[in-house]
Amino acid sequence: MVQSSKAGCAxxxxxxxxxxxxxxxxxxxxxxTKEATQMIHVGKQAPDFTAxxxxxxxFTAVKLSDxxxxxxxxxxxxxxxxxx
Amino acid sequence: xxxxxxxxxxxxxDHEISKMVEGGVPFPMLxxxxxxxxxxxxxxxAEAGVENRGxxxxxxxxxxxxxxxxxxxxxxxxxxxxxQIQAYQYVRASKGTEATPSGWKPGKPTLKPGxxxxxxxxxxxxxxxxxx
Numbered sequence: 001m002v003q004s005s006k007a008g009c010a011x012x013x014x015x016x017x018x019x020x021x022x023x024x025x026x027x028x029x030x031x032x033t034k035e036a037t038q039m040i041h042v043g044k045q046a047p048d049f050t051a052x053x054x055x056x057x058x059f060t061a062v063k064l065s066d067x068x069x070x071x072x073x074x075x076x077x078x079x080x081x082x083x084x
Numbered sequence: 085x086x087x088x089x090x091x092x093x094x095x096x097x098d099h100e101i102s103k104m105v106e107g108g109v110p111f112p113m114l115x116x117x118x119x120x121x122x123x124x125x126x127x128x129x130a131e132a133g134v135e136n137r138g139x140x141x142x143x144x145x146x147x148x149x150x151x152x153x154x155x156x157x158x159x160x161x162x163x164x165x166x167x168q169i170q171a172y173q174y175v176r177a178s179k180g181t182e183a184t185p186s187g188w189k190p191g192k193p194t195l196k197p198g199x200x201x202x203x204x205x206x207x208x209x210x211x212x213x214x215x216x
Binding site for chain 2: 011012013014015016040041042043044045046047048049051052053054055056059060062064065067068069071072073074075076077078079080081082083
């Protein structure tokens with residue numbers, strides 16, 4: 001499910017799966033309305049993504065769709081060293 | 085998941101969280117630099133450059149069954165998340181024949197939706213069961 005990633009100086013990045021890399025996301029004003037229409041819906045598919053991760057001493061990569069067949073809680077929070 | 089890098093995740097886990105939770109964080113700490121994933125889930129605050137407190141329950145088919153979003157100053161109540169997961173697992177196991185009314189937790193009565201229940205909920209569910 002998760003594989004260890006190579007140690008290195010580059011900061012790994014993730015992103016959405018199955019969608020073209022849209023530079024539009026970095027724009028300021030237009031994206032606000034775009035995000036409002038992109039709000040996810042209950043009962044619908046969760047957007048798939050890959051993300052670099054830290055897990056029990058290892059740097060790994062996580063892909064949401066690898067967890068099909070299990071229950072998943074996905075939690076976002078504003079920042080490390082704050083409360084959750 | 086936050087916009088912090090995995091390197092910051094490591095420092096936070098190793099130097100603070102592991103002092104509160106034995107063994108540190110038991111699940112993967114994900115990094116979402118730039119907020120691409122958070123934007124897709126509708127909880128990324130592009131102005132502040134951080135994610136709001138979004139919490140999504142995703143079922144074994146990959147469907148979002150529930151979510152909660154809080155702005156940064158207010159924290160979550162994890163017990164309610166666990167209760168919702170238990171309820172969704174119960175309902176899923178019943179293959180849709182049962183539903184969990186307000187205030188349900190494991191061991192409490194469920195409802196069996198159907199014509200016989202219409203107008204009869206008051207017989208099997210009281211408001212006192214909502215928050216006991």
